Amino acid sequence: MSKVTAAITAVGKYLPDYILTNKELETMVDTNDEWITTRTGIKERRILKDPDKGTSFLAIKASEDLLSKTGLDPKEIDLVILCTATPDMQAASTGAYVASEIGAVNAFSFDLESACSSFLYGMSVAAGYIESGRYKKILLIGADKNSSMIDYQDRTTCIIFGDGAGAVLVEPNTEGLGLLDEYMRSDGSGREFLKVPAGGSVMPATVETVENRLHYARQDGQTVFKNAVFNMADVSEKILERNNLTGEDVQWLAAHQANKRIVEATARRMKLDPSKVMLNISKYGNTTSATIPLLFADYEKELKKGDTVIVAAFGGGFSWGAIYFKWCYNS
Numbered sequence: 608m609s610k611v612t613a614a615i616t617a618v619g620k621y622l623p624d625y626i627l628t629n630k631e632l633e634t635m636v637d638t639n640d641e642w643i644t645t646r647t648g649i650k651e652r653r654i655l656k657d658p659d660k661g662t663s664f665l666a667i668k669a670s671e672d673l674l675s676k677t678g679l680d681p682k683e684i685d686l687v688i689l690c691t692a693t694p695d696m697q698a699a700s701t702g703a704y705v706a707s708e709i710g711a712v713n714a715f716s717f718d719l720e721s722a723c724s725s726f727l728y729g730m731s732v733a734a735g736y737i738e739s740g741r742y743k744k745i746l747l748i749g750a751d752k753n754s755s756m757i758d759y760q761d762r763t764t765c766i767i768f769g770d771g772a773g774a775v776l777v778e779p780n781t782e783g784l785g786l787l788d789e790y791m792r793s794d795g796s797g798r799e800f801l802k803v804p805a806g807g808s809v810m811p812a813t814v815e816t817v818e819n820r821l822h823y824a825r826q827d828g829q830t831v832f833k834n835a836v837f838n839m840a841d842v843s844e845k846i847l848e849r850n851n852l853t854g855e856d857v858q859w860l861a862a863h864q865a866n867k868r869i870v871e872a873t874a875r876r877m878k879l880d881p882s883k884v885m886l887n888i889s890k891y892g893n894t895t896s897a898t899i900p901l902l903f904a905d906y907e908k909e910l911k912k913g914d915t916v917i918v919a920a921f922g923g924g925f926s927w928g929a930i931y932f933k934w935c936y937n938s
């Protein structure tokens with residue numbers, strides 16, 4: 608019997624309607640379109656304006672898009688993994704709510720949180736379940752309402768992040784396609800450089816934490832940038848070497864969209880032609896857990912069965928890694 612691998616067999620996406628442009632940000636903080644564009648590659652991002660809606664809303668919409676595109680009966684799904692850094696609330700599983708709302712009544716569900724690496728790690732977890740034969744249809748969602756943790760008075764973070772969601776279906780494959788190798792890393796000594804200081808168990812919410820704006824994301828941009836460039840390029844290069852691949856053998860790089868310059872540096876290290884680099888950061892900014900599935904959704908028509916794809920991400924923690932897989936369908 609041929610080896611069972613985990614393949615992505617469908618994608619869906621959702622972006623909220625509201626477009627926050629660089630021009631509008633100029634009216635909110637001391638910044639300008641030229642600085643944002645040259646330093647990050649971002650022109651606009653989407654924002655979920657409704658204060659009563661959280662990450663689950665984005666995740667449900669992306670899942671519904673996938674279900675309507677495929678005609679899949681949600682009762683057939685046996686696991687829903689929600690990758691997110693912005694769950695609806697502490698303690699109650701957001702994934703459980705999403706699974707119920709989309710009608711995945713025969714699935715169990717959990718949240719997977721590892722900042723901007725959440726979806727990459729989620730691909731690894733989903734693949735393990737599929738390869739073991741334990742589950743056959745896994746809905747893997749990446750969703751973040753980043754606007755809920757962004758300080759729109761802080762020009763070093765508010766220009767970067769946006770809201771959005773993407774979803775993929777992961778199923779067994781016996782044609783040698785799907786996830787073929789992974790190289791995952793983490794280093795907790797980096798946690799001070801990118802974090803939301805308050806609201807967790809180390810610093811629970813108090814009047815003082817709110818007054819000091821400690822429930823918003825903070826980052827030491829330059830330190831994160833240097834680590835992201837070095838580490839994302841490092842694992843991407845290593846996974847090529849380990850599989851006897853060169854840039855010539857790769858059709859696509861799907862790298863976490865944190866900053867266009869970080870993605871381009873990774874591509875250069877892999878000696879990839881720029882035409883092979885998936886990019887949508889100009890439209891959405893950094894959507895944390897959603898960047899990679901949103902790339903798959905936006906490039907779905909260009910992806911061909913058998914294409915070699917390298918997926919790479921870097922995020923808070925620090926957490927990072929790369930995946931080597933082969934796309935398994937023509938759309």
Ligand code: UT7
Pocket residue numbers: 637638639642643646647723762763766801827828829831832835864865866869893895921922923
């Ligand atoms: O997805 C999770 C991982 N996150 C990341 O990967 C983010 C990594 N970091 C970055 O992408 C970049 O470091 C930033 C985009 C955050 C910042 O770009 P940078 O080229 O590293 O800028 P910088 O922090 O070195 O700041 C350069 C200058 C500073 O002014 P001075 O000190 O040179 O006078 C900043 O105060 O730019 C200033 N600056 C701004 N100017 C206009 C910082 N933010 C802004 C802004 N508009 N929004």
